[in-house]
Amino acid sequence: MAVEVKKWEKIEKNVGVLEFEVGVEEVNSALDKAFQKAVKTVSVPGFRKGKVPRSIFENRFGVEVLYQDALDILLPEAYTAAVQEANLVPVDRPEIDIVQFGKGESAVIKATVTVKPEVELGAYKGLAVEKKDFTVSADAVDAELKNLQGSHADIVVAEDGVAVENGDLVIIDFKGFVNGEAFEGGEADNYQLEIGSNTFIPGFEEQIVGVKKGEEKEINVNFPEQYHVATLAGQPAVFKVTLNEIKRKQLPALDDEFVKDISEFNTLDELKADIENKLKEKAVNDEKVYIEESVISQAVENATIEIPEAMIDNEIEFLMDDFKQRLQQQGIPFDAYVQFTGSSVESLKDEFRGQAVNRVRTGLVLEAVTAAEGIEATEGEINTELEKIATSAKMEVERVKEILEARDPGLSNLHNDIKTRKTIAVLVESAKVE
Known part of the structure; x- marks a missing residue:
């Protein structure tokens, strides 16, 4: 034209x-x-x-x-x-x-x-990163073993006369009152609660410890100041609780037989060695992520940008759409979530605002560093990436390329992903861990 x-x-x-x-x-x-x-x-x-x-x-x-x-x-x-x-x-x-x-x-x-704002870069090379210990301890291995043991525990009904302990599952009836009046959503029968899970209002679960089957107890708590139901936020409440049943985990013995039942290993020592190796692999990755996040956050903080409000609003909309999709995958309608939590579209947008600003700033700074360093994605790097995708999807490379180009002409997103990774590598390679 x-x-x-x-x-x-x-x-x-x-x-x-x-x-x-x-x-x-x-x-x-x-x-x-x-x-x-x-x-x-x-x-x-x-x-x-x-x-x-x-x-x-x-x-x-x-x-x-x-x-x-x-x-x-x-x-x-x-x-x-x-x-x-x-x-x-x-x-x-x-x-x-x-x-x-x-x-x-x-x-x-x-x-x-x-238009997209200009970025005035500050220091982004030679940044100092505080050294952090990612050594895998024996306690960490033992903790993983205990989690594994707990996940294979049998749940048994506790005998009469046994008092509730931390970690027990209890079946309770409860009804809540604020200023002597019952409130909506504050009542349930035969509700199962794990003591120590911190799923109820702070202070509620702790007060059930020591109660026995068949006993009733009044529990006094305060709703958090930031509670999602505005009429209850910060209010003192009384819950009348009846304990119907106590269930307790019966842990299996940590021995070779247990290991054979739940894994491909024959001995406890083999399982512990495998857990330790996996924790070490995770530690290597965690350290990599820690250094990357540290240098990126410093580079972003050192830069000067005046972000147009439209960019922030667009990012908030993206985050909102992503949140709705994740709710949908869990089978939760967005409208039902809003009603249940006492929130609103505007309050959710306010919650996403800080994240949106950070994402926009980070993207702009990394893009500016890419340009300043003259970083490009080579044809060989593009082909390598396509081969990885093809192998993962069990498809021919040309077919993968055809599908991606139909959605993204010129494979600009793939180019940008590679350039961003190379840019982060420049920041990390020049960083000083001390």
């Missing part, structure tokens, strides 16, 4: 006015398409629908009735061509002002555009 950029002028830090002109031929072509659309719906005596000559249509209705549809047809492609010619990266929808538009003449358009 023939588009000529007349002027780009900044009016704020990240906002400017882009003035561009679209040729007469493109304008007339858009008007032709608008006419073909409009003529299908109009009725003129003596003519069938869709058969009204252009001249009669314009004499009867005026060519101006085609202008809006023609602009809708013309603008998306023309605007895209103009921002590309001006080397701009918009981050929000533009505000459009039509300076000139008509049959037989060029179109002159002004677009107020919010």
Whole structure:
């Protein structure tokens, strides 16, 4: 499309006015398409629908009735061509002002555009990272063994007269009161609760310790100040609890027979060695992630950026959509979640705001470092990545490439992923762990 950029002028830090002109031929072509659309719906005596000559249509209705549809047809492609010619990266929808538009003449358009901000990099090389110990201890191995033992424990009903201990499963009836009045959602029968799981209000589970089957007890607690139900937040409450049953974990013996039952190993020593190796592998990865996060956060903190609000809003929407999808995968409707938690769309957006700002800042800084270091993704690196994906998906490389290019022409996302990894590697390699 023939588009000529007349002027780009900044009016704020990240906002400017882009003035561009679209040729007469493109304008007339858009008007032709608008006419073909409009003529299908109009009725003129003596003519069938869709058969009204252009001249009669314009004499009867005026060519101006085609202008809006023609602009809708013309603008998306023309605007895209103009921002590309001006080397701009918009981050929000533009505000459009039509300076000139008509049959037989060029179109002159002004677009107020919010663009990606410039990043003033601070120090990003030679950053100091505080050394952290990732050594795998014998206690860590023992803890994993105990978790494994606990996950294979039998659950048995405790005898009468036994008092509740931390870790027990209890079956309780309860009813909650605030200021002497029962409140909605504060009552249940035969509810199973693991003591020590911290799933109830702070202080609730601790007060059940020592209670015996059949006993009743009044439990006094305070709802947290940030509780999701505003009418209960910070309020003192009384729960009347009846203990119906106590269930207790019966742990299996940690011996070779147990190991044979739950793993491919024959002895406890073999299992412990395997656990230790896996913990060491995890520790290596954890240390790598720790150093990466440390240098990235410092590079981001050292940079100066004025982020357009539109970029933050877009990232919040992305996080909201991702959150809704994760709820859906768990079979929880979003509306039901909002109602159950006493939250709202706006309160959730407020919660996501800090994360959104950090993600946008981090992305912009890493992108700026990539540019400053002249980092690119080579053809060999792209091919290696495609081969990894193909192997994982058990598909031919060419088929994988075909699928990815259909979604992402030019494989720009794959290029960006590789460049980002290489950029982070530059930060890490120059860091000083001390």
